[in-house]
Amino acid sequence: MSRILIALGGNALGNSSSEQLQLLKAAVVPITDLIEKGHEVIITHGNGPQVGMIHDALTSHDMPLAECTAMSQGYIGFHLQNVLKSELARRSIDKEVVSLVTQVVVDEHDEAFRNPQKPIGPFLTLEEAEELERRNGYPFIEDSGRGYRRVVPSPEPLDIMEKESVSTLLDKGHIVITGGGGGIPVIRKGVECVGAEGVIDKDYSSGKLAELIDCDYIFMLTGVDRVAINFGKKNQENLSSMSTEEARTHIQADQFPPGSMLPKVVTGIRFAESGKNRKAIIGSLEKTTEALVGKSGTIIYCMEA
Ligand SMILES: Nc1ncnc2c1ncn2[C@@H]1O[C@H](COP(=O)(O)OP(=O)(O)O)[C@@H](O)[C@H]1O
Numbered sequence: 200m201s202r203i204l205i206a207l208g209g210n211a212l213g214n215s216s217s218e219q220l221q222l223l224k225a226a227v228v229p230i231t232d233l234i235e236k237g238h239e240v241i242i243t244h245g246n247g248p249q250v251g252m253i254h255d256a257l258t259s260h261d262m263p264l265a266e267c268t269a270m271s272q273g274y275i276g277f278h279l280q281n282v283l284k285s286e287l288a289r290r291s292i293d294k295e296v297v298s299l300v301t302q303v304v305v306d307e308h309d310e311a312f313r314n315p316q317k318p319i320g321p322f323l324t325l326e327e328a329e330e331l332e333r334r335n336g337y338p339f340i341e342d343s344g345r346g347y348r349r350v351v352p353s354p355e356p357l358d359i360m361e362k363e364s365v366s367t368l369l370d371k372g373h374i375v376i377t378g379g380g381g382g383i384p385v386i387r388k389g390v391e392c393v394g395a396e397g398v399i400d401k402d403y404s405s406g407k408l409a410e411l412i413d414c415d416y417i418f419m420l421t422g423v424d425r426v427a428i429n430f431g432k433k434n435q436e437n438l439s440s441m442s443t444e445e446a447r448t449h450i451q452a453d454q455f456p457p458g459s460m461l462p463k464v465v466t467g468i469r470f471a472e473s474g475k476n477r478k479a480i481i482g483s484l485e486k487t488t489e490a491l492v493g494k495s496g497t498i499i500y501c502m503e504a
Pocket residue numbers: 207208209210245420421422423425426427428429430454455456458459460
């Protein structure tokens with residue numbers, strides 16, 4: 200039995216509430232397969248499109264981004280918790296599923312606060328993005344060839360405040376949904392923690408959590424079966440595995456765009472090097488069970504670990 204953290208990418212969530220519910224019904228099937236095999240499962244998820252939607256909808260209420268991430272954790276956590284519990288019941292597996300509002304400590308002096316780079320919200324045309332910038336002052340970037348998106352600060356996750364609660368729930372045999380949307384960024388001010396104006400990358404915080412709660416595997420599930428070099432080109436090569444050294448070489452050769460594959464590969468390197476026998480797998484949701492036995496996905500491992 201392994202302790203596995205599953206980070207769900209945007210393709211598992213869709214673009215509307217009804218689409219999200221439908222997609223998650225399918226997403227929980229391979230996750231339940233892992234639970235049925237006896238693995239301990241922790242689920243994290245993204246929130247880029249959803250946190251942008253919530254923030255836009257609440258513009259006139261001046262709602263801070265930290266509160267918007269908290270709302271996205273509740274909204275996505277509810278759907279995930281609901282459909283996973285039903286899938287477990289269908290298979291007569293008696294387990295509790297719980298979503299945890301999760302705060303992640305960041306540094307108030309993190310450079311990211313002066314340099315917003317995390318894309319959130321929908322993909323826009325250049326004209327739409329320029330209009331949004333004029334109206335609300337939001338900066339935007341071109342996101343990995345997929346369109347223009349608003350960008351917000353994305354500080355590095357330093358600690359997960361609720362890590363002990365996650366471990367306790369796992370030890371009790373419960374399935375935990377946590378660190379949604381990268382977690383709510385908070386800054387320590389003496390004994391208090393206050394919400395920070397940013398959105399943490401869910402792959403980075405998932406990796407941090409996986410380290411802290413001593414996972415064996417982190418699965419980063421996304422829209423492709425494997426990480427590739429020369430992605431989208433005629434000479435594309437899909438990788439079934441890479442050592443952390445090889446992954447660093449590919450990063451130096453600019454093989455992974457910062458807005459999409461780079462955070463996953465960096466997380467894979469950090470996690471694989473953080474302890475003995477820790478492995479990261481990047482692959483598609485549908486092939487999760489094959490990935491666990493090396494038949495799909497890209498496994499990132501550390502030679503020395
Ligand atoms: N070198 C690469 N190998 C595989 N996929 C890549 C690569 N570079 C970019 N991609 C794209 O990055 C996507 C994953 O990033 P993204 O969609 O932002 O993640 P998430 O699923 O977490 O939302 C893949 O589905 C693929 O389209």
